[in-house]
Amino acid sequence: MKKNAILFLFSGLLTLAVAEVVLRATGYNPGQFETSRWLRSVDSLYMLGGFTTDSNGVFKVDTALMPEMASSFSSNASSPESWISSWEEQKWIPEVAIIHEDQARLLADHSEDGELVKRVKKATDSEMPTKFDSVLIHYAKHPINAEGFYSIPFDAKPAKNKKVLLLGDSFTWGHSTQRKTNSFSNILLAREILVYNTGISGSDVAQYKQIIRTYLDAINPDVVILNFYMGNDVSYFERVPTAGIPIHYSTNAGNLVAFQDGVQFTSIQETYDQIMRNMLIPHTNMGNIIASKTIIGTLIWKVLVRHGLLEFDYSIAPTRPVIPTCNQEIEWIRQFCEIRQIPFILSVIPDLNNGKLNGVATINHLFEGMTFEEPEMNINNYNIDDGHFNEDGHLAYANYLERLILNRTPIAP
Secondary structure (H helix, E strand, O other): OHHHHHHHHHHHHHHHHHHHHHHHHOOOOOOEOOOEOOEOOOOOOOEOEOEEEOOOOOEEEOHHHHHHHHHHHHHOOOOHHHHHHHHHHHOEOHHHHHHHHHHHHHHHOOOOOOHHHHHHHHHHHOOOOOHHHHHHHHHHHOOEOOOOOEOOOOOOOOOOOOEEEEEOOHHHHOOOOOOHHHOHHHHHHHOOOEEEEOOOOOOOHHHHHHHHHHHHHHHOOOEEEEEEEOOOOOOOOOOOOEOOEOOEEEEOOEEEEOEEOOEEOOOHHHHHHHHHHOOEOOOOOHHHHHHOOOHHHHHHHHHHHHOOOOOOOOOOOOOOOOOOOHHHHHHHHHHHHHHOOOOEEEEEEOEEEOOEEEOHHHOOOOOOOOOOEOOOOOHHHEOOOOOOEOHHHHHHHHHHHHHHHHHHOOOOO
């Protein structure tokens, strides 16, 4: 009996040891009770090149890097492996570098499917190019404009084409398309709508407000569309855009959001440390310290906290207001447009979460007393892995936006 007990104990310890080794090998870290596919622990933290924040506090693409990126892709147009190697060597943000990859393909290979590819080919083959053709060809060669956005130049204004200013985040940027040229903004552009795209990954409503304040009068569009993403655009604390302080620090550890629960962090290391602290077991007592030494202990600690058997009192977030702060910021944008007699459309992109699409009705008091539009999207329009639109989703959303645009702007003579 005693021998069986010892054997059972040995087997149990061996199983735990093997489980510990396997979990460590698959990326789990002892003491880290929360994980994110978008964030990893690093020994040496450094910035990646691609985004910057200007003197107005607007978060945008760093145009100083564009000649170098464009040169890299034009000289290696037939070698995607060389592009990827260049990204890593130069420490560039992949989602910025890939814009040039897609545009290089756009110019070099017209055999690929896609509305923008076909429209650019038509423009380049034309013996008598229109003003819009010229804008399109320029955009194909220079995908990041002088202001730091993935857009046609803000001063490009052929008279007969509708002018649309898009506000948004990674969805509007075109994240998760197989080719950025198939994003909904580029589909609309292929349909000869002048799309001034200010979508930047990680953007928030404070960014949208600052873009309107900075660029609306210069662009003077026929309509402004705010593409509000339910996944992370709902905000309860006001962020004040400030020169030199980005929305997020793009690093080798991931994108580190610099504004959290009403607190603005002003350095890359400070932001990283705060995020990692909130993912680690706090060393507030001996039990926590022991649990944090192993992954098995960490998992047990997590279960006990979840069932209220241990108290997790490491950090306390400030009390959120009942009504989202983003409501008043969007209302400010609407009024700013209204004074200039520019139609404003608040379009809501549902969030895919746990196999369900969540719209406005899932957040109390969101957009109370405000007019908004919601597209009829379905789960098949999304990439399950990251929750962004897939190719079908971008096409469906482009069709939906085109209908809104035609209904809100006069038909050109």
